[in-house]
Amino acid sequence: MFNDKTAKFLLLAAIVICVGGAFAPNWIVNQFMFGFSRALAILGLMVLWRTGLVSFGHAFYFGLGAYAVAILDSEFGVSDVFLRLLAGAVVAGFAGFLIGFIMRNYRDIFFAMLNTAISMVLFGIVVKTESLGSTDGFAISMSTILGFAPETKYPMFVIIMLVGLTAALLVNFYLKTTFGKLTTAIRDNEIRVEYLGFSVAHAIHLKYTISTILAGGAGALMAMSLGQVDPESMINWTVSGELVFVTILAGPGNVIAPFIGSLVFEILRTYAFELAPQAWQLIMGATFLTIIFFLPGGIWSLIEKLGGKKNER
Amino acid sequence: MKGNSPILEVRDLLKTFGAVVAAKDINVDISQGEIVGIIGANGAGKTCFVNMVTGYLAPTEGSIKFEGTELIGLETRKITHAGISRSFQVSQVFHSMTVSENLMIALAIANNRGADALSLMDTPDLRSKLDAVLKRYKLEPHRDSTVSALAQGVRKLLDIAMAVVSKPRILLLDEPTSGISVEEKFDFMDIVMGALKEDGVTVLFVEHDMEIVARYVSRVLAFYQGEIIADMPPKKALADEKVQEFVIGKEHHKKRNRT
Numbered sequence: 388m389f390n391d392k393t394a395k396f397l398l399l400a401a402i403v404i405c406v407g408g409a410f411a412p413n414w415i416v417n418q419f420m421f422g423f424s425r426a427l428a429i430l431g432l433m434v435l436w437r438t439g440l441v442s443f444g445h446a447f448y449f450g451l452g453a454y455a456v457a458i459l460d461s462e463f464g465v466s467d468v469f470l471r472l473l474a475g476a477v478v479a480g481f482a483g484f485l486i487g488f489i490m491r492n493y494r495d496i497f498f499a500m501l502n503t504a505i506s507m508v509l510f511g512i513v514v515k516t517e518s519l520g521s522t523d524g525f526a527i528s529m530s531t532i533l534g535f536a537p538e539t540k541y542p543m544f545v546i547i548m549l550v551g552l553t554a555a556l557l558v559n560f561y562l563k564t565t566f567g568k569l570t571t572a573i574r575d576n577e578i579r580v581e582y583l584g585f586s587v588a589h590a591i592h593l594k595y596t597i598s599t600i601l602a603g604g605a606g607a608l609m610a611m612s613l614g615q616v617d618p619e620s621m622i623n624w625t626v627s628g629e630l631v632f633v634t635i636l637a638g639p640g641n642v643i644a645p646f647i648g649s650l651v652f653e654i655l656r657t658y659a660f661e662l663a664p665q666a667w668q669l670i671m672g673a674t675f676l677t678i679i680f681f682l683p684g685g686i687w688s689l690i691e692k693l694g695g696k697k698n699e700r
Numbered sequence: 701m702k703g704n705s706p707i708l709e710v711r712d713l714l715k716t717f718g719a720v721v722a723a724k725d726i727n728v729d730i731s732q733g734e735i736v737g738i739i740g741a742n743g744a745g746k747t748c749f750v751n752m753v754t755g756y757l758a759p760t761e762g763s764i765k766f767e768g769t770e771l772i773g774l775e776t777r778k779i780t781h782a783g784i785s786r787s788f789q790v791s792q793v794f795h796s797m798t799v800s801e802n803l804m805i806a807l808a809i810a811n812n813r814g815a816d817a818l819s820l821m822d823t824p825d826l827r828s829k830l831d832a833v834l835k836r837y838k839l840e841p842h843r844d845s846t847v848s849a850l851a852q853g854v855r856k857l858l859d860i861a862m863a864v865v866s867k868p869r870i871l872l873l874d875e876p877t878s879g880i881s882v883e884e885k886f887d888f889m890d891i892v893m894g895a896l897k898e899d900g901v902t903v904l905f906v907e908h909d910m911e912i913v914a915r916y917v918s919r920v921l922a923f924y925q926g927e928i929i930a931d932m933p934p935k936k937a938l939a940d941e942k943v944q945e946f947v948i949g950k951e952h953h954k955k956r957n958r959t
Contacts, residue, residue: 565808565817572805575794582754582792583809584780584866585817 393559393641400643401552408544416544418657420612422650423551425633428605429645430558431598432634437562438594439574440494443627444502447509448479448599450622452606454519455479457616460527468530468546472607479603480596487595491588503624513618524617527610547608554601555642561597562642566590602630632671636678638685648686707732707902708753708870713762715748715926722748723926726762730870735893736904737913737934739947740923746906747789749923750872753904754786755779766870781813785868789875789906791859795848799839799858802847803830803865810866829865836895837861852879853888860892864901871896873905877912885909889916910938910948922947 408416428449435442452475459465459474486505493501513519532542561567569590572580577587610616620626629652637648659670682689706729713726723745730736738746751757753764755776764771766782774782794802807829808821834840837857842850847858856876863871876892877885893916896903904921907913913920913934920937922930924946930937937943 560820561818563820563822565805565812565819565821568805568808568821571797572794575796576792578788579792579794579862580809581776582780582786583806583862584777584813585809586775586777 391559391563393643394556396643397552397555397559401548405545405548408548409541413540416540417612418650418653420540420544420547421609422653423547423646424605424608424612425630425652426551426605426645426649427554427608428602428630429633429637429649430554430642431601431605432630433637433639433642433645434558434562434570434594435598436634436639437570437574438591440591440594441499441631442502442598443499443624443631444504444506445598445602445630446622446624446626447502447506448483448602449606449609449626449630450506450509450513450616450618451479451482452476452603453610453616453621454513454606455603456607456610457520457525457527461525466528466531467534468532468543468611471530471611472550472604475607475610476600476604479606480600483599483603484592484596487592487599490595491591503627506622506627507624510618510622510624513622520617522618524615524619524621526615527613529614530611543611547612550604550608551646554604555646558597558601559642566593570594632675635675636685638682638687640684640687640691644685644687647690651686706730707767709763709765710753711763711765713749713752713764714760715745715752715757716760721926723752723759725927728921728928728931730902730904732869732902733900734902734919735917736902737917737920738904738906738923739908739910739913739920739937739943741947741949744923744947745926746923747874748926750786750874750904750906754784754872780866780868783867783869784872785863785866785870786872787856787859787863787874787876789878791852791855793847793855793858793862796846798844798846799850799854800830800834800843802858802862803833803839806862806865807833833861833865836898838891853881853884856880857888857891864896864899867899868901870902870904873903875906875908877907877909885912886915914938 404419408419428445432442432445455474455478456471459471465471490498490501514522529536530543532546537543562570569580569585573587573590580587580590606621610621633648633652634645636652637644655674656667656671659667663670678685708730710726710728713723714721715723726749738749740746748757752759753771755771755774759772766784769782771779771782794805804821804826807826811826812819812821834843837860839854839857839861842854847855856879860873860876877888880888889912917934920930920932920934921928922937922943929942929946930940932940938948
């Protein structure tokens with residue numbers, strides 16, 4: 388798992404970021420926490436995209452992860468970061484596994500929009516449910532770490548970095564297995580995969596479930612980082628669009644890409660808002676167009692070009 | 701299995717699409733090691749037969765038994781697991797990948813089923829198997845070429861090589877030489893049939909080119925309007941009145957006799 392370039396780079400980067408975070412100003416720590424929390428969901432979408440599938444509804448799982456943390460806090464008083472993270476990932480993953488039985492039969496626009504439809508149902512339910520905070524959502528207490536209540540954000544920052552590192556290493560390993568290598572194969576030719584003796588439906592189901600576990604974990608981490616949940620910023624279809632935006636911005640070439648793309652997105656959005664509070668979407672849209680026209684392989688393809696490497700897709 | 705008992709038994713096979721009868725009264729036994737040519741005009745039911753044997757189409761009626769096991773109702777991948785593989789008229793390969801990557805995936809699926817699919821794909825054992833397949837199918841010069849950039853003949857070879865790595869006992873080839881130039885077709889078939897004979901694979905192939913049929917097969921199944929009108933050795937079949945009239949075409953036959 389640790390003997391390839393990507394794994395070595397991830398380990399080194401995690402150490403540098405964790406050490407750097409101890410000396411970084413608060414706003415940089417926040418950018419990394421939000422960016423790397425979201426990156427988990429992007430990692431899952433990247434696995435789907437490599438298979439030729441785009442989901443415009445993963446905010447459903449992102450929101451499930453976030454609300455699982457919030458309910459665990461408000462109803463059961465659970466504050467441990469690991470239990471909260473586990474709950475977010477398990478709830479979203481279980482939902483993803485069940486919904487995967489339907490999703491594995493659909494492709495292209497039907498796959499994309501069926502996910503949107505399901506996320507809109509959850510959005511509608513949450514918005515209309517007062518006990519879930521309705522449109523306002525509700526606050527989440529500060530997370531504890533194995534019984535210890537941190538006074539600064541730094542311990543949470545380190546945990547997010549370590550969770551991100553673990554997820555990236557696991558997905559990197561998965562992509563090198565027979566199951567993982569089938570991503571591009573399924574995108575290219577499902578008939579041949581079936582006639583080679585492998586079930587395309589099973590492979591897609593597994594990939595979909597992996598992506599939902601990651602999205603749930605991302606939602607849980609984001610909820611803990613922000614200290615609150617609300618349907619507009621956790622479940623609405625615009626969140627799903629945002630996740631797809633970052634996936635395209637990052638590119639599917641490597642598991643490092645979602646982390647870079649997510650961080651770039653956070654910084655870009657912060658500065659766009661600061662520069663033009665009434666028209667920040669214009670800057671985001673222009674960036675999106677630039678990526679589609681000039682870097683269809685995302686930021687990662689630029690890194691590879693600069694490094695003189697062939698795209699690994 | 702007994703030495704002479706058929707490996708594939710097809711009984712009373714019928715396939716209809718509404719009022720259209722694509723195949724009817726198909727009864728045929730195939731023995732281990734046979735090389736069978738399936739001939740017929742366009743729409744005669746050749747590919748329909750191949751599609752039914754390999755699970756792509758469900759027959760309306762009838763039975764297809766492979767080594768005594770009923771195949772009807774099985775999913776395509778289960779038929780592959782049972783030991784029947786196929787290639788396609790239009791090569792079904794992974795076009796954005798290299799030849800090596802295509803074959804590695806085929807080898808990995810053949811070797812890592814079930815939970816093993818979550819083990820690393822690129823292992824020294826699979827690498828050595830890859831080298832052997834590349835050598836056997838003369839694909840070494842193209843090993844790092846992306847499939848979309850390759851000539852049709854190379855894609856066809858790759859398609860067949862991918863179908864064979866699971867070590868099938870029966871291989872069905874759907875028009876293996878279509879799209880391949882006249883100059884290349886015998887070299888192509890020599891590579892394919894040489895490799896398949898070495899493995900003792902039973903082969904059924906759909907073919908329009910009678911020169912290929914005459915040269916490589918030990919038995920011919922001639923289809924006309926969904927039925928088998930002749931089941932005999934190639935020399936006899938190509939001289940058969942019905943085959944000449946409904947499959948080869950009398951005019952074509954007369955022309956051949958004049959030259």
